[in-house]
Amino acid sequence: MKEVFADIVTIGDEILYGQILDTNSQWISQQLDDLGIKVRRKYSISDKSELIKEAVKESLEKCQLVLITGGLGPTKDDLTKHALAECFGMSLELNHSALEDVEDIFKRMGKELTEINRQQAFLPKGSVKITNERGTAPGMWFDIDKKVVVSMPGVPFEMKAMMTKTVLPKIKQKFTLPVILHQVIRTIGIGESWLSEKIARWEDALPNHLALAYLPGRNQVRLRLTGVGDDRETLKSEMDEEIAKLLPTIQQFVYGFGDLEIEEAVGELLRTRELTIATAESCTGGFLSHKLTSISGSSDYYLGSVIAYHNSIKQQELKVSPKTLEKHGAVSEEVAKEMAEGVRKKLKVDIGISTTGIAGPDGGTEEKPVGTVWMAISFGGKLYSQKIQSPGTRLLNIEYSAIKALDFIRQTLNEG
């Protein structure tokens, strides 16, 4: 079977100038990967007709599939459609079905169709219109000598609907695809080098068609095992076996597999043990609560929180004693403990977890530098506490602390 290669092209000066973050190409990669299509290159280029044509031609020489996002908006700096028409020697003509789509959208919004939106219904003759359910710019599918070029809008939620509903099903029909499987093991609380040393012997003994990669993240390292084969079932059981061999070596650091985020793993623990939780947050300012509630169904175990930014709220709402605040300062083990205890009692939950620290960039001292965070858990008649030193800027410190707090819950529940 011939492997299918794809290039992903994102168009727009806003990406090259760094004004927006390209999240489209990551998402598209994941979808192609699931189908066993290898992404050969991803690239971002400027909104210029010559560059777009050059890029598409170059990619078509080396890939069977080219997916393009961006440059389809109604405004004057969007040129993709014209460039592709020229590239394939096609003229633009009014696509009546596309016009109906855009008229429909304006009707639903109770607004009048503008001339520039009407222009969006002109498509290269010979391309197939891809319906955009969430916006005014239609997508385009080009069949070019057994290869395929697809052009989609750059707005992520428009592009995603288009991919899911139309483009991916058409790709599956068009190409015969090999079997590529990924399995991801998610670890927390151990660095890449240490992990690598721990599992070196196992890694060295892996057969050739299985490859391991380390994907480091915020206080987490994901291990991704990739296998290529002919038969899905055989490959899967082979990979399962290898992972079963590996796990005992790193058990304490593994919190889950695949796409599972630490907040989901913690949610599952709480749900299984029928425990409820509430947070008392100072430095994390609601972000820990957000992580917990980002999981659908979290209302089963998450009841609420007190964000106690100002000391007056720590006292009034969480019953932190003024003496403790005065003696130890707001960023201290003692205050963290009283906050955790306070929120557990107030909101009548099984677990209270608190954070208090210095997110920065100001407020650090020699004794308590920016990034110093105390957290505490009140659970089962006991108080647990830990201090962390977060390494970064304000937003990183907030995020890092919240993830540490989630791991703290996991560890406490696994022990307690």
Added chain:
Amino acid sequence: MKEVFADIVTIGDEILYGQILDTNSQWISQQLDDLGIKVRRKYSISDKSELIKEAVKESLEKCQLVLITGGLGPTKDDLTKHALAECFGMSLELNHSALEDVEDIFKRMGKELTEINRQQAFLPKGSVKITNERGTAPGMWFDIDKKVVVSMPGVPFEMKAMMTKTVLPKIKQKFTLPVILHQVIRTIGIGESWLSEKIARWEDALPNHLALAYLPGRNQVRLRLTGVGDDRETLKSEMDEEIAKLLPTIQQFVYGFGDLEIEEAVGELLRTRELTIATAESCTGGFLSHKLTSISGSSDYYLGSVIAYHNSIKQQELKVSPKTLEKHGAVSEEVAKEMAEGVRKKLKVDIGISTTGIAGPDGGTEEKPVGTVWMAISFGGKLYSQKIQSPGTRLLNIEYSAIKALDFIRQTLNEG
């Protein structure tokens, strides 16, 4: 003056397979853009020696500067260093200064140097070591026939320190740079097409060396005016003049300029008017509080919050009446108003803002579909409320609602 062009290359299967999101290239773009260097292309390729060499050669043909991230970790799937050494016909040799750096890091962590970390101190002979203050992999600077290739680690916080401290200053020394200026106008609450129609006449009259781009985001559109010239002051005052002409047309939608986020604009309003705020959040689960506290210095106006996920907390902490909950349901204008009023009184602030809605994916009904959110503000003896319909998945709905809530505060303060 000759324009300086750069390519940015990110290396790693984890990017191509979509396992991680590439944020490095955006950040690097912004830095280069500030220096007046034009990013020609950004691309991501696989961890394969042949591909890395091919990419670097190709980029060097068209650009004076090639910045590479990734593929320098200590583990076995990292090949960039070897590929670059081969590409430039250099051998690897132990760099004593790099060895000292890595020994130093291990000493600070109180850990013993591993052999694989020691290997990281071998660098291509002829390259200049770039100190990595935050990790074990040194960066490399190559001078190749008046052009420059730089290789850096893929871990964002290591790469950023390296860029700021060493690479950007060296680039400024090496190249003579033109003047490119960007000015960004930030709008909220108006779509791209409507905005475009409103300002079409102004846009058409712009001189050739000034270009406008629309950067749409979550419920926001940024307008970016880019100017190219010889003299910074002349160009800047020319651009200021154009913007002064534009503003009256779109005043009500403009919340700020440049990098200013809506949460900062709201913070500035609160600070200037010496008002304090607290949130009462249900569906946003702490994310609105997080947005407000993501700004350094927010403790001047943000005191705290009650996250009332469960109805019992809405009643007990925010004094929402059981009758209102029963009669109208938790997602209703009446409950939103009582929550806003409740939190304002409880936490003794000037402004209480509430959110209650259905974040999804479950819990929607025909009457109140997923994405239905009520929000209310209690301020100055009055109650304000609004209903929004958010269009997406759970996380998008949470984010969208929080941004709408921030704009709701802005509008209320501007009117009230």
